[in-house]
Amino acid sequence: MRVDRLVRCMRWPLAVSVCIAARAASGQVPQGLDSATAAAIAPIVEQARNEKLPIAPLYAKAREGEVQHVPVSKIAAVVRTLADRMRTANEALAPGASEQELHAAADAIKSGVGPETLRAMREAGGDGSLAVPIGVLTQLIARGVPVERASMEVVTLLRKGAVAKNFIALEETVRQDVLAGRRPDESLDLRLKGIIPNLPQSATDAAGLNASSPRRPR
Amino acid sequence: MHDINEEGDEMISRIVAELKTLPPVPADATARVLARVDAARRSEGTSRFGRRFSISLPAAIGYAVAATLAGFLIRGAVPRHPSEPTPRGIASAPVGETLGIRTPIVPAAANTRALEEAPVKVQFVLEAPRAKSVTVVGDFNAWDGSRTPLDRDSTTGVWSALVDVHPGRHVYAFLVDGKTWTLDPNAPRTKDLDYGTTQSVLMVGMR
Numbered sequence: 001m002r003v004d005r006l007v008r009c010m011r012w013p014l015a016v017s018v019c020i021a022a023r024a025a026s027g028q029v030p031q032g033l034d035s036a037t038a039a040a041i042a043p044i045v046e047q048a049r050n051e052k053l054p055i056a057p058l059y060a061k062a063r064e065g066e067v068q069h070v071p072v073s074k075i076a077a078v079v080r081t082l083a084d085r086m087r088t089a090n091e092a093l094a095p096g097a098s099e100q101e102l103h104a105a106a107d108a109i110k111s112g113v114g115p116e117t118l119r120a121m122r123e124a125g126g127d128g129s130l131a132v133p134i135g136v137l138t139q140l141i142a143r144g145v146p147v148e149r150a151s152m153e154v155v156t157l158l159r160k161g162a163v164a165k166n167f168i169a170l171e172e173t174v175r176q177d178v179l180a181g182r183r184p185d186e187s188l189d190l191r192l193k194g195i196i197p198n199l200p201q202s203a204t205d206a207a208g209l210n211a212s213s214p215r216r217p218r
Numbered sequence: 219m220h221d222i223n224e225e226g227d228e229m230i231s232r233i234v235a236e237l238k239t240l241p242p243v244p245a246d247a248t249a250r251v252l253a254r255v256d257a258a259r260r261s262e263g264t265s266r267f268g269r270r271f272s273i274s275l276p277a278a279i280g281y282a283v284a285a286t287l288a289g290f291l292i293r294g295a296v297p298r299h300p301s302e303p304t305p306r307g308i309a310s311a312p313v314g315e316t317l318g319i320r321t322p323i324v325p326a327a328a329n330t331r332a333l334e335e336a337p338v339k340v341q342f343v344l345e346a347p348r349a350k351s352v353t354v355v356g357d358f359n360a361w362d363g364s365r366t367p368l369d370r371d372s373t374t375g376v377w378s379a380l381v382d383v384h385p386g387r388h389v390y391a392f393l394v395d396g397k398t399w400t401l402d403p404n405a406p407r408t409k410d411l412d413y414g415t416t417q418s419v420l421m422v423g424m425r
Binding site for chain 1: 328330331332334335355357360361362363364384385386387388393399406408411412413415419421422423424
């Protein structure tokens with residue numbers, strides 16, 4: 001009988017898959033975490049999963065604490081804070097933020113960037129990934145550029161059609177200037193003068209054309 | 219001279235005589251032989267699996283349902299690997315209906331982002347001639363040192379590794395001999411506000 005043969009071939013793969021599913025469903029997914037840490041963050045991870053947030057960054061944050069021998073209670077508190085930041089980032093970057101964007105946005109929020117800036121970036125950035133622009137924003141703030149100033153300039157760059165390589169170039173030149181002794185905000189002023197005129201939207205503006213909803217080129 | 223034809227005729231005559239004396243073949247002989255062969259096959263199956271495997275149609279359907287359930291559980295419970303460039307939002311994307319098949323409509327933006335966020339190879343280098351082992355830990359490898367050991371150049375004592383990293387800002391450190399937190403001397407540094415440690419910073423652009 002054909003069904004008999006089919007089932008005979010499939011019974012071991014089926015048994016294995018059922019075992020894996022049962023193990024995964026019971027929450028015993030191996031993440032290389034200490035059992036006490038895993039237990040402490042389990043409710044936070046479960047809630048994030050229910051909200052369809054990526055849970056890998058939460059496990060990674062817990063592991064970061066373990067590598068640095070941080071107490072479990074502190075790790076749990078940090079993971080909870082990260083989940084809150086990701087929730088905020090997810091709402092600000094909706095719809096359909098990628099995991100890399102959420103990772104970057106959660107870091108930016110940690111540095112003081114507000115959700116309104118993230119929303120403006122999404123609006124200005126079109127379909128492109130914001131992982132690099134948000135990362136550069138965070139790094140400019142870490143270098144000492146005031147949050148409001150850095151946020152405003154990054155949104156302006158996106159509106160003018162800046163792409164990842166423009167942001168990376170900006171960050172690198174500011175880094176070199178700061179190493180050379182220039183103040184971070186002075187350096188930002190200087191380097192923006194070199195980048196903005198070459199952006200697509202700047203050329204449109206210079207030609208007297210009005211594009212109400214600029215989009216980054218692909 | 220011996221006559222061969224005469225001897226052959228005698229031999230044939232004897233064979234014919236012997237065959238005529240064989241008992242008649244029973245009418246059910248063929249059926250009985252086949253039954254014995256079938257029984258032998260059954261006994262072979264018993265020795266390998268304890269008993270011959272047989273299953274009814276309802277049981278087969280039960281297996282199929284179990285497999286489907288297992289698939290749903292795995293999809294729902296196992297987290298995606300962090301290095302997967304799968305765009306979020308696809309799972310919750312609107313659903314279109316074509317000829318009865320429900321197909322998720324993947325926004326073009328998700329595809330664009332997934333392409334832009336494809337990982338690029340980054341080389342990590344640390345000069346540590348007296349180290350016995352060096353690994354790099356960072357947010358790109360979930361802070362798991364076992365994932366990314368560096369290889370030592372025996373002539374220079376320089377450790378290095380090529381790692382797939384997504385575009386964006388990343389923080390990391392080296393773990394020397396499995397325990398010593400070591401910053402990259404060639405990279406910018408930042409103070410982590412969560413755990414209070416100092417980390418090296420890496421900015422990765424797109425391919």
